[in-house]
Structure formats: C-alpha cells, structure tokens
Amino acid sequence: MKYIFGPVFSRRLGLSLGVDLVPYKVCSMDCLYCEVGKTTLKTFDRREYIPVDEVIGELKSFLSKKPPVDYVTFSGFGEPTLNSGLGKVVEFLKSEFPQIPIALLTNSSLLFRDDVIADVRDIDIILPSFDAAFEETFKKVNRPCSELSVELIKIGIRRLREETNVKIWLETLFVKGINDSDAEVKAIGNFIFEIKPERWQINTVVRPPAYDIKGLSVNELEKIKTFVGYPETEIIGKSYAERKKMPVKDIKIEILELVKRRPCPVDEIADALGLLEGEVKVALDALLKEGKAEYVFYGNKMYLKGKEHS
Template identity: 40%
Template structure:
C-alpha cells in the first residue's frame, strides 16, 4: 500500500523512532510560528473539520501496523495542527483498540484546548505535548503569530484544565528564541503560567532545523540549562535524543521514503542514517543524486547541513539518456 497520510518512521530527538500521522493539509494551522520547520502557514484557521478522510488514515495504519514494525511512538504531528481534524479521537481510539502495544503521542500547539471536544479526543493518547512559548501577549504574538480569534489567557487556562482531566504523560514544550522570550521578565511570566498548568515535565527546545524566519538564532545548550534551573521546582529538561538504538528501516523504496521524510521536515544525514541503517557515505551519494535531479535542496543551519524536499519540481537532469535516479 502506498501511504499518503503516514510518514516515516523518522528519528525524533524526543520520541525515538516515530511513525508520523499527518491529519491536515500542508501548512494548515492556527499558528504561524516564526520558527516552524514546515515553513509559513498558508491556511491560518481554527475551524475543526475532517480535512482528510479518517477512514483512509485508519486503513493505512491498519496496513502498516499489521506488519508489527519496531516503533517507539505513533505521533500525530506532520505539517499542521493535528487537533484541527475533527476525528483525531477516532484515529487514536483505533490504534489503542487494535494495536494497544504502540504508544500514541500528540504534538500540538494547544490552541484549541478550550474546546471540550478537543480535550476529550486526546484522552486516550499516551503522551500529549502542547507548546507554550510565552506568557506575555506581545511575545506570544511575535513568536506564534496566532489566529486572530485566539486569546492567550484562555489558552493558558485551557492547558491547566486539560492537565486536571488527563491521566497520561503531560509535558509542555517551550521553544526559546533568544531576544524574544528569554529575558528574566518573560521567563518569570512563563514560569508562573507553567506552575499553574502543572505538567509532568517542561521540555525546553530551540532552533535545530531551519525555521520560517531565517534570521532566528539558536539558544545555546548552556542558556537552556540555565533556564531549566530557573524553572525549578518544575521538572525542566532539554529536548534531545533519547539515545535509542534504531533498527534499520526504509529498506524497500528507499528513495521514495527519504523524499517522504524530508518533505515533512528537514533532516540531516545523521537523522536518515539512524532510520535507514545505511552509512553516511552511502546516504551522501543518494542525497547528492536527489539534489542533482532537483528533488531536494541542502540548507545550512548553524553547523549542520539539512536536506529538504525542493519546493518546486524541477526538470531532472539526465545522464546518457537516463535519469540519475
């Protein structure tokens, strides 16, 4: 079966080997975050509906999971806000009913948690990670550029309400952008809000892959550790690789699966090596060929080079009358 709504498995710095589920069209979100690795939001909305057929997503999951793949998580994430899909709860329930051995995680901006239906939909997930990057309206709007109908105070109250109702692993992600939300004043406001929400942990993150705004700087590991100490007694930790040994995957249709993975988010050769089981030198040849054929581009972010699917389909260069790939 060719998968349209599943991607990966891909390596996640927080979740290990993760099978992704994309429930909304590309760049459909209630936020337009400056740091988003998927690029600028093109459909800014808070409207919940069945953006893609839930029955089709369930078919794909049934087919993929019946093969008993080695996974750490099944993750609702992808290229937009997953809780915009009105049947996310049905998809989660399908996994937990038929394949209870797999853990389900939802990565969300939390903007719709004020809706009782959204909170109810997520109750069967094993792990839920909403984000809260600022507790002042000015910093929130600068970082997240939310839909005009959203209200920060209402969002924070909804995150608190969800924490009281939810019995799974509840972590809140804070994305630090130097010069925007890392001042003592901003962090103090944020700590106060997080103390109210009472998550099991706070995950501190910063720019790793290229964001929407290329001028953004990455917070240093030292500064993130300092912020973690500042948030005490909250359990704050740096979002990073769990150190899991990932078994080889992507053996069949390797090129297609690499393209599928990098179309959702930019990945390094190291990321792809962890998933494919191939050596860097082998992946370098494949990546170079994909770049030559115009299907991927290379992006430098800090000291790392990322591979991203090309925005436009270019004419493939030919060699001896045959396509390179």
C-alpha cells in the same frame, strides 16, 4: 502512503510512526520558528481536512505487519487537533492496536474546547506548546489567529491537566530576543509550576525556521533551566551551530546509542540527532573502520546497525 510517514527516530519518542491529519501548513498559528514553513491557511475552524477513514486504512495496513514502532504520533504539516476526526483515529488505534502508545504534538490552541478534550483523553502522551506568557510576546512568536489568546491557551492546558490522565510533556521553544527576557521566563515558569507537567522540555531553533530568527545557545538554555528551577526540566534543542562544535567522538557515541537499538538510515540518524548528514557520515566512517557498526540492506535502503558488544 499519503498520510502516515516513517517510522522515524525521534530523541523524545524513539521510533515514531507519524500521522498527518491536516494538509501542508493548515494551522491556527504561523510560528516564527516553524520548521515546516510559513502557514498557508491560518484557521481556527475544526473540520475533517483529511478523510480520517483513509488515515485509518493506511494505519491498519501498515501496523498489521507488526513493524517495530515505539509510538504512533500525530504531528506533521500543521495542527493535528484542527481535524475533527482525531478522536475517531485515536479510538481505532486504542481498539485495534492497544499495545502501541499514542503521542500528540499540539500547539495547545484548541485544548480549551470540549470536543478536543474528549478526542485526546485516551492519548498516552501529549506534548503541548507554551511559548509565551505575555500576550504581546505570544503574538510575536506564534503569530496566532485573531481569535486566540494566551488566556485561551492556558485554559486549554489547565483542562488537559485537570480533566484527563494523559502525561504532559510541556514544551517551550525559546527564540533569541523574542521570548527569552527575564520577565517572560519568570511568567512562563510560574505557569509551569502551576501545571506541573511530567516533563518541561525547553527547546530552541534547531532547524531552518520559517522566518529570520536566531536560537539560544545551550548555555543560555541551561541558565533558563536554573532560573526557573522546575525539577523535571529537559533541554532538548541544540542549535546547528552548537552541534557543529561537537567533537566527532561525541557524535560517534550518540550514533552508536541509536543504532545499537535499531538499524537506522543516515538521513534518519541526522534528523534524530539534529545533525547535518555530512557530519553524520564522518562519524559513521570512523565507526565502520573501528568495527563498531556495519551497513545492512533492507528493501532498497541502506541501514546502519550497531555490532553487538560495540
């Protein structure tokens, strides 16, 4: 498969089948924190970067086997809404596999456009980014195309709220010393209260970023949550540094929660929990010794499975 990947566990969406609609790092931004890498083609042009008929072919052959999938998620190597065939893929999924909800991770840059709003209106959950309320900060943290501005991002997110019924899980990723000043957080908070997303997810740098930057501690994220006071706020990012301080017993509990639901290979567990594979293995050994989990083989891969009543 060239354009679909997974399913992988994600804390937010469960077992998610990823769909890539643009080649490696084709994006309208070049965010400091990007986990994929530095943007190689920064563009604002909407076109069929990847032939969507091929994407549809891959989805059809994979989903027809009825694999356990909680979401089909447009995400991956760049900004999915740059592909002008997005709406065609959504339409295909809704007509052939209506039982599987669709999610979209987007940087919000093209939501101001009529054609993009039309393409996304049947998606179930959209996770748009909103990292800065001031123009200067926006340019620093997201390093956007010259055509983009905070105002355009706001217009797009407002359109999503006012013209569609999709659930909005708005995400703000905080970078130390860049978009975490009181004035910035206050202004971001004002926009959150205006949009009233079903969830406001606050995140920080959890994986190796494209540029040399630092994330916030959970304590600092907690302070932002309290300062803004939006009721539906979730902290979703814990930096590696903080994760490493997690005692093995806590890591064990989190792993067990995952593998009781579905068997999962070690790399996916590490990915889903934002841990290093070494950390996961230490906790896994303990779970195996305690008889709370076991390994099962499927295909040529080893999965960890939670034992019943563990």
